[in-house]
Amino acid sequence: MLKITNLKKGYGSKQILNGVELHVKKGEILGFVGSNGAGKTTTLNSITGILEPDEGTITINGIIKSGSTKYKKQFFFIPDTIHVFKNISGFDWIRFVMKLYDNDQTERMKHFITQFDMEEAMYKPMGTYSYGMLHKMMLIVGFTINPPIIIMDEPLNGLDPKSVLTFKKAIKLYIEEGGTVFFSTHLLDIAEKICNTVAILKDGKIILHEEIDKVVGENTLETIFMEKQNV
């Protein structure tokens, strides 16, 4: 599904990604973890085209990363910091994104709007949304357009407990329908519950990519993570 080969990226003289190798298979709900500053956002931004890496190859569904619509339609990205058109309503914006993806799924959109308790807010300008509401709106868009892979940077930031539950249910449905999820998080307990695989980024490389059940065993993901960080 998503294949990253020898990904390298530095800022000035500081090397952040130093040969990332990762093959995310269809059906994975991958928790992408690493310490602050490990390079998770840099990796996600390299996949989604926000950043140009120094070296490496990225493909989704066999399509090599480029600025093409074909590549962009393979994923939907939910960044940590969400910038929106402040005067446009969430509803109008979702309809616009559905057109971009050639995927008019009005009934599905209504379903997720209700599930995320956003019925009232969707008709208001996005400039009035709280941080959590912006995240919910992006999740509604992602699950509505149903692309091959949804990539998210800290998607649970700002979500209330009910929305976290809705998020879990939506992911389950999306995976059953053939989707793949790649999300970065610091919430190891939640990652352990939601994800079926985990990848740890350390010193610019993936030092572990494994099924959660296999890696955790009698331990917790937190313990394994600390062990791998040599803490």
Ligand SMILES: Nc1ncnc2c1ncn2[C@@H]1O[C@H](COP(=O)(O)OP(=O)(O)OP(=O)(O)O)[C@@H](O)[C@H]1O
């Ligand atoms: N535009 C930039 N210019 C210079 N350095 C940068 C830039 N963007 C990121 N960095 C540095 O690259 C490193 C990796 O940053 P990145 O945001 O990818 O890490 P992260 O794993 O997502 O961190 P966190 O978990 O804290 O969000 C950090 O040391 C950061 O300061």
